[in-house]
Amino acid sequence: MPVLQQTWDNSAFFSGSDDPQIAATVDRIRAEIDTLATLCAPFVEQIEPAEPLVQAQFEELLAQVRTAHQQRTATAKRLGNLRTFISSILSVDSRDASASEWKPTLQQLSAEISQATKALDIFLLRVDNAFFQAIIADPVLAELSFSLRHQRQLNDQLLSLAEEKLITGLAVNGLQGWGNLYTELSGTLKCTVAGDTVGLAKAFNLLSSPDRTIRSEAWHGVNAAWESRADTVAAILNAINGWRLEETKQRGHHRRLHYLDKSCHQSRIDRTTLDAMMAATYDRRAIGQRALTAMGKVLDIQPAPWDLFAPPPAAGQTEGFSFEAAIDLVANAFRQFTPAMGDFAMMMAEKGWIDAQPTSNRATGAYCTSFAEPKEPRIFMTFEGSMNNVLTLAHELGHAWHNWVMQDLPRYKTFYPMTLAETASIFAETLVRDALFEQASTPEQKLKIAWEEGAAAITFLLNIPARFTFEQKLVEARQQGFVIADSLKGLMRDSWQHWYEDSLTSYDEMFWASKLHFSIAGLGFYNYPYLFGYLFSLGIYAQKDHYGAQFNDLYTKLLRDTGSMTAEDVVLRHLQQDIRQPKFWQASLDIVDRAVSRLESLVV
Numbered sequence: 241m242p243v244l245q246q247t248w249d250n251s252a253f254f255s256g257s258d259d260p261q262i263a264a265t266v267d268r269i270r271a272e273i274d275t276l277a278t279l280c281a282p283f284v285e286q287i288e289p290a291e292p293l294v295q296a297q298f299e300e301l302l303a304q305v306r307t308a309h310q311q312r313t314a315t316a317k318r319l320g321n322l323r324t325f326i327s328s329i330l331s332v333d334s335r336d337a338s339a340s341e342w343k344p345t346l347q348q349l350s351a352e353i354s355q356a357t358k359a360l361d362i363f364l365l366r367v368d369n370a371f372f373q374a375i376i377a378d379p380v381l382a383e384l385s386f387s388l389r390h391q392r393q394l395n396d397q398l399l400s401l402a403e404e405k406l407i408t409g410l411a412v413n414g415l416q417g418w419g420n421l422y423t424e425l426s427g428t429l430k431c432t433v434a435g436d437t438v439g440l441a442k443a444f445n446l447l448s449s450p451d452r453t454i455r456s457e458a459w460h461g462v463n464a465a466w467e468s469r470a471d472t473v474a475a476i477l478n479a480i481n482g483w484r485l486e487e488t489k490q491r492g493h494h495r496r497l498h499y500l501d502k503s504c505h506q507s508r509i510d511r512t513t514l515d516a517m518m519a520a521t522y523d524r525r526a527i528g529q530r531a532l533t534a535m536g537k538v539l540d541i542q543p544a545p546w547d548l549f550a551p552p553p554a555a556g557q558t559e560g561f562s563f564e565a566a567i568d569l570v571a572n573a574f575r576q577f578t579p580a581m582g583d584f585a586m587m588m589a590e591k592g593w594i595d596a597q598p599t600s601n602r603a604t605g606a607y608c609t610s611f612a613e614p615k616e617p618r619i620f621m622t623f624e625g626s627m628n629n630v631l632t633l634a635h636e637l638g639h640a641w642h643n644w645v646m647q648d649l650p651r652y653k654t655f656y657p658m659t660l661a662e663t664a665s666i667f668a669e670t671l672v673r674d675a676l677f678e679q680a681s682t683p684e685q686k687l688k689i690a691w692e693e694g695a696a697a698i699t700f701l702l703n704i705p706a707r708f709t710f711e712q713k714l715v716e717a718r719q720q721g722f723v724i725a726d727s728l729k730g731l732m733r734d735s736w737q738h739w740y741e742d743s744l745t746s747y748d749e750m751f752w753a754s755k756l757h758f759s760i761a762g763l764g765f766y767n768y769p770y771l772f773g774y775l776f777s778l779g780i781y782a783q784k785d786h787y788g789a790q791f792n793d794l795y796t797k798l799l800r801d802t803g804s805m806t807a808e809d810v811v812l813r814h815l816q817q818d819i820r821q822p823k824f825w826q827a828s829l830d831i832v833d834r835a836v837s838r839l840e841s842l843v844v
């Protein structure tokens with residue numbers, strides 16, 4: 241086998257962070273933003289026109305929309321390439337000075353593009369139906385049809401242009417200020433673990449130590465640190481949720497939106513679907529609880545909150561996959577499903593589109609990104625030869641495959657919501673996990689894979705739902721008034737009790753402070769899309785054998801539609817299943833059930 245490159249090659253875009261072409265591109269983008277602002281200026285008057293639009297105006301206005309749209313797409317792609325390039329450099333070397341300097345400039349340009357096109361956006365959301373029909377009938381603008389149709393469902397929640405601008409302006413130092421305060425706190429808080437003073441990120445990593453004493457010290461240390469700032473975090477959660485409730489009230493003059501309806505709209509799912517998924521998961525919460533019990537048996541402990549990230553007993557030993565062997569293994573597993581997907585994985589490595597070489601100063605974590613023009617995916621991760629690394633590689637290659645099958649679609653048909661973003665990645669991971677399990681020759685190897693599956697079942701079927709229940713309780717309590725830190729603890733305890741029941745010896749009552757997701761200013765109910773993605777992907781995987789040879793074609797078409805349909809429509813169209821019904825979710829839960837039984841069968 242040829243030696244595969246383990247570092248990426250992005251030199252086709254720019255030669256490096258000191259390439260003079262970067263400054264030239266930034267200048268060009270600045271000039272294009274000026275053009276965009278000029279092109280969008282006429283729409284300010286069209287937002288609240290004195291007279292309704294008449295047919296005679298259509299053609300001229302349509303031409304203006306088309307020109308502005310094309311300019312925006314071109315500028316966004318140019319900026320997209322530059323942003324991907326600069327972040328690719330920073331991922332590999334966080335100390336790269338020129339890239340660090342460019343980063344805020346690019347963020348600023350991105351904000352300037354949305355400001356320049358704000359009037360066009362509001363116009364498109366408000367314009368009457370006759371003109372909207374003309375827009376979606378236009379060959380150039382047709383790519384906007386799903387996205388606009390979807391956003392226009394909440395037309396009645398829009399305020400006047402002046403009020404919209406006021407909210408956006410005030411939110412920078414209001415709503416977002418609270419989120420920033422949380423980020424700052426979590427970056428500066430320290431705790432003591434095994435005699436060392438460490439930051440919270442380091443302490444969090446120690447939660448996966450094989451040594452239970454270290455795990456316990458890390459968990460207690462993190463919680464003591466947050467306890468010392470409990471009132472501050474309570475103020476943050478109250479401010480963020482209070483802001484959202486007030487904004488919903490102000491927007492709700494015609495129709496008061498339920499907080500979950502708003503979230504479902506962002507996730508492009510029906511409220512019925514969310515309810516069916518949560519109810520089906522609650523019915524089967526014993527699956528996650530059984531996984532926790534099985535893992536406790538292996539470790540000979542009664543699981544406590546500090547054991548949730550405990551590794552399997554033999555995890556310390558290196559598994560010694562070479563990068564070549566890992567790519568080969570993943571490509572073969574993909575190939576058994578469909579040859580094209582296997583060839584694609586190989587191509588990603590051969591073309592130098594993956595950066596996985598462990599080097600100093602590189603970022604932690606793994607992600608898949610892509611250049612905008614030409615549309616090419618890239619994967620960043622750190623490969624050190626563990627089985628976990630192989631699964632991460634499979635996961636990210638799944639994301640890349642999702643991008644790849646949408647490659648020829650117009651830009652606005654490629655934006656999929658968070659609920660559908662993990663479909664292809666978890667699907668790919670499942671393919672490889674199944675292959676690994678089949679190949680595993682010793683009980684230890686089998687246990688490692690089964691352990692990962694058990695850990696996923698615990699996170700998705702218990703932890704994420706507990707977050708959901710907590711957030712619901714929080715929003716409802718906030719509607720009545722300020723929720724003090726002690727009450728937040730109580731709400732969190734109740735939420736954990738509701739899902740974990742007796743499978744844990746105690747509950748994580750400071751989780752509202754330690755989990756950053758509750759303090760994200762921009763988005764409420766950040767967590768259930770993960771459960772959705774996990775079960776949704778398994779639900780699709782469950783159809784694989786049923787459709788046999790036809791399945792790959794169906795799956796590819798399904799992925800291609802994730803940017804231009806609701807989740808319900810995607811599944812109905814391609815698999816004739818209704819995700820509003822508990823039955824769809826039960827089939828996914830059956831798969832998790834079998835995986836947990838597999839773990840139990842390995843626990844003597």
Ligand SMILES: [Zn+2]
Pocket residue numbers: 635639662665
């Ligand atoms: Zn992912």
